[in-house]
Amino acid sequence: MDATLRIRIHFGDRGFFGPGKAQLLELIASEGSIAAAGRAMGMSYRRAWLLVEDMNALFDAPLVAAQHGGQGGGGAVVTPEGMAVLARYRAVIEKAEAAAGQDIAFLVNRLSP
Template identity: 50%
Template sequence: MTRHVTPAIFRFRLLLGTEAGFGPGKADLLEAIHACGSIAAAGRSLGMSYKRAWQLAEELNHCFRDPLIEANKGGSGGGGAQLTPLGLDIVARFRAIEAKSATVLAKELRAFGRLVRAPDDTA
């Protein structure tokens, strides 16, 4: 019996010039910063190191015309971070692009999946 694989996830990334990209991982990080109120906590929630989360946050802030993330310095009251209005807009636009793309490509993705060997098919 031949089984077909249905692609469960359609993931893509947008190139921002020649040096940077924006994809689901960075969108996930922005959403986690929004939910956690901290870059470090957002990174932990995604299984990402503190250093990597901060590197990505800095990259995101430099790729767009204005920063996406505002970070507050730590101290006795603790630090924190939040998305700027542009950061919230970028995430919403990217998620809308993902949803629309998946809808438009659903038929082709199903057809593609019929051509992929299922993991338990024997050769």
């Protein structure tokens, strides 16, 4: 049995950043599109766009920037700020997993069959 630590960082009444937003950022970076990232997560473009707007408003610089159309169409990119936020979020998870590893293993070993 494997256990997963999921961390959602709440910034008071300003908002939060957690695994879903992190995954959306990763998918935007790899897909180059908010719509494609949303589809990959099983959500509508509107929902994905609203999450991007939330993230962009939460931090002091946008995490995602829309690219205007042209020959190949538009799209979106994760900004350097977005990549930095994503890297720090992943670092928080790694550190928390390392710190809590023995306690999580203890709990896993005591799960009912």
